[in-house]
Amino acid sequence: DVKVTQSSRYLVKRTGEKVFLECVQDMDHENMFWYRQDPGLGLRLIYFSYDVKMKEKGDIPEGYSVSREKKERFSLILESASTNQTSMYLCASSDGRGGGETQYFGPGTRLLVL
Amino acid sequence: GESVGLHLPTLSVQEGDNSIINCAYSNSASDYFIWYKQESGKGPQFIIDIRSNMDKRQGQRVTVLLNKTVKHLSLQIAATQPGDSAVYFCAEKSAGGSYIPTFGRGTSLIVHP
Numbered sequence: 001d002v003k004v005t006q007s008s009r010y011l012v013k014r015t016g017e018k019v020f021l022e023c024v025q026d027m028d029h030e031n032m033f034w035y036r037q038d039p040g041l042g043l044r045l046i047y048f049s050y051d052v053k054m055k056e057k058g059d060i061p062e063g064y065s066v067s068r069e070k071k072e073r074f075s076l077i078l079e080s081a082s083t084n085q086t087s088m089y090l091c092a093s094s095d096g097r098g099g100g101e102t103q104y105f106g107p108g109t110r111l112l113v114l
Numbered sequence: 115g116e117s118v119g120l121h122l123p124t125l126s127v128q129e130g131d132n133s134i135i136n137c138a139y140s141n142s143a144s145d146y147f148i149w150y151k152q153e154s155g156k157g158p159q160f161i162i163d164i165r166s167n168m169d170k171r172q173g174q175r176v177t178v179l180l181n182k183t184v185k186h187l188s189l190q191i192a193a194t195q196p197g198d199s200a201v202y203f204c205a206e207k208s209a210g211g212s213y214i215p216t217f218g219r220g221t222s223l224i225v226h227p
Contacts, residue, residue, distance in 0.1 A: 042217060048214065101146055101207050102148055103148075103205070105157035105159070107156055
């Protein structure tokens with residue numbers, strides 16, 4: 001079974017803090033994704049990566065950056081957290097090879113920025 | 115269209131009934147479709163998928179139906195149980211397109227014991 005894990009289930013941070021959200025997948029997947037999920041807005045793609053050290057902006061990259069130094073790990077960074085970044089953050093991965101498009105999600109990190 | 119959260123479409127059923135959750139898509143080039151289940155406070159879980167060369171696929175207690183003519187997808191859950199209560203949403207992906215699927219907003223299924 002695919003396993004995607006996220007470093008924290010709940011986080012509380014203060015405005016202006018630097019925040020790191022970590023995601024690890026154990027299935028040697030090529031692609032990894034960060035989404036945020038908010039009531040009324042559904043899933044919105046922040047960034048994705050299709051290979052180590054590669055990254056692409058999604059629909060709402062402003063205020064975020066990412067890092068993918070190893071294939072299994074994809075980090076989301078909030079350089080200076082703001083209250084409008086309070087949200088549920090979901091990491092996902094997909095194989096990307098041979099038609100493996102299915103995205104598998106982690107349990108989510110609920111971030112509260114005060 | 116659908117909306118999520120406070121304005122999420124809701125389907126209420128009694129335990130033991132069959133449930134049908136619907137999803138409309140707009141891209142006629144979409145060739146791969148996925149249903150996810152998301153329980154409260156958790157990440158979405160893959161349930162079942164279907165490719166556009168099929169019109170029906172069955173899993174354990176779930177069936178997905180695809181009608182490409184009207185661009186409609188449905189998820190049928192047989193003998194619905196309280197543990198099936200969750201938000202269900204579909205995702206579509208275009209052939210030869212990017213790695214990124216397009217997600218629907220979701221339907222909240224409430225199963226009454």
